[in-house]
Amino acid sequence: MKVIIVGGGLGGLACAIACRRESIEVEVLERSKELHELGAGIQIPPNGSRIMRDFGLLPQLLEKGSQVQEVDFRRYKDGHLLRSMPFGDDITEEFGAPWVIIHRVDYHRILLDEAVRLGAVLVLGAEVVDISTEEPAVLLADGRRISADVVIGADGQMSTARKAVLGAPHSPVPTGDMAYRATFSREQLEALGDENINELCKKVAVTSWLGPEKHTIFYPIRGGNEYNLVLMRPDNLSLDCRKEEGNIEEMQESYADWDPTLQKLVSCVQSVYKWKLTHLTELKSWTKGSVALLGDACHPTLPYQAQGAAMAVEDGAVVGKLLGLLQTRYLDPKGSGTSSISARFSAQDLTAAVLALYERCRKARTTRNVQGAVMNRRAFHIPDGFIQTFRDFLLGYAGVTRKSDWTWLSSFRQRQTLGIDVVEDCTKAFEEWRASL
Template structure:
């Protein structure tokens, strides 16, 4: 807990997972935190989240309410299927193996459950939320930076944290140019089915007994996993983008969607037959941001505002949690406000290289999961099958269980990284 002379007034723009995580971490460090959110209520769009050990270790450290663990589904198996259903990779006892290796679980959560648990913890810590406040401008030049909203309100402090997502207004203000996200060429169909919507007993058993299943095929792949302790099923279909330019989300045509997967595994197509409505989302990305901190050291970026991630490794949410933890952890080391520039520079050095590297790794996973039928796909499948039922050797086509990539992703402890870095090089006392 910082002393009074080091206590910052922090304004966080965005109440997504990254913004609230930063709010919790900064509040635990002893700072005064205000969060601005453009939505009038906290009801996150989307559905399932896969929270890997690098994320769950933070949820435990932040002492989130027990409701979040009751709402989780813990997958016992992770499988990769060829798109017609054949098993390419399968890890039994996935839940136990993960905890043994990393000391924290891999859980599947509904995004709303996650956000509400974070919000509850933040408010318990005294974080103040202002909903329905869309940012119109950011003033960085003055001693105390400020944010003005479309409602005409102004919020100032010692530090502005830009956690306003893929369509970040703060990023636009920082770069002084219109900076729209770029299409990746893919879109996602996002589907949630409750147990009572599913009539087939075989499918009900899939939902009630949580596992993670990937189906990988030419130019597309699907992932399915249970939510809410096995009472809900989440499916994401990743396919070539057919949305018009300028349209980021639209209602999906169910028959069009089913046609894309008509020759796939009957288990998957049976789930798709249960669907009565679906939405499709254009998957977007951004070029790497050269710097995450402005020259005045009073504006800092985190999460999708600086490193948006494709969903192919489920690290978008987890990396945002890491950002928030590292930022708050470093700001908890301050002895005076004069050290803020050093803390922000350290945050960028600790987080930027990892965030950008994860972004690059997601594109590699997309490539390996979406191979067209042919020699490269056959070589990939051979590599899968040669290790089926055996201890894995890297590099492995599925980074979810790759013995080289998985430890790098899941073994990261944000607070340990902060303590290690600070012990090696404390902030100058001036």
């Protein structure tokens, strides 16, 4: 079996690794001429790091990244600590994998090196402009046409593959929020000579300030040599603009009445981009024939649960596993497949059926994730007043693990997201599908 993956982002590369682990031939077509990830941080929650553990990449992840020890929620106005949730070993104990913070470039590099080591072919400067769902095949901007048994559209929010699958353009919906993203060096922060900032920098923690209509996230990357700051607020970009250079004064103004410690962090930002935050709640279809979508191409989300890339990586692991099971059971003449099934259905029909199974395995979970991020938006951005005070009271007892959560509700919700082995579940779903044939 040969699989073309359109897009060499985090989701596409995870899919390439999963396919190569099943001995599937893989070609990754990436539009960019050079490999790039954003110069920013990323959180890898346990459902993402579990996939990395299964790929045998956890040691590399922990060498480049760090295990989060606490998540601290602070009041926007004065930085008062509302709740410090223990993460660290509690998380690993409960979910079997750590919560990691890492530079995006390092995460991308780990996945890329592994995909190439396993034999995936990566083609840079290969922009896919059209996809035929019949054959299937992709058409490149330079006129080349490449066919394969399966095409996976891992081409992000403005996906070309999505258009091919749906038969019409379908854009993600603006959420009403945007994000400023910035990183600084340890030296920049130390130069401030501020005791509170020095305290903040000592911790391997994700710190979030919650305020009306806005919140912010701050954490160390690269062993505390760099720091990542993301500032979320109401969107003022024009409707069709996804990203543009931000105005530093406008950004500082947006947080002018916030905790002085946060304001000092904001004062370190020297240049910044602002991003429109969009999402898709439930795409009608993720697959057509032997073409399927994954990651931000089919379920972009507000980043308010740190789950977008984790879900993309899960998608990649699941679709790779299912295609591997299909190949060894039915399509490989030496495999253990039931010959009567191979005789009754064409390879293309079986492939389409397995991709439909992939969509069934993933859709409810990723839709819940997109909706969960919207719920977090409501909870994080509550205006001053009684409801905010009540939120803060509840937050004071909330946690992600059974051990740290006195409200029970919060950890119950987290278990549905962080505690599920999606690869094991899809293997079971494959066996059920097989039995139903």
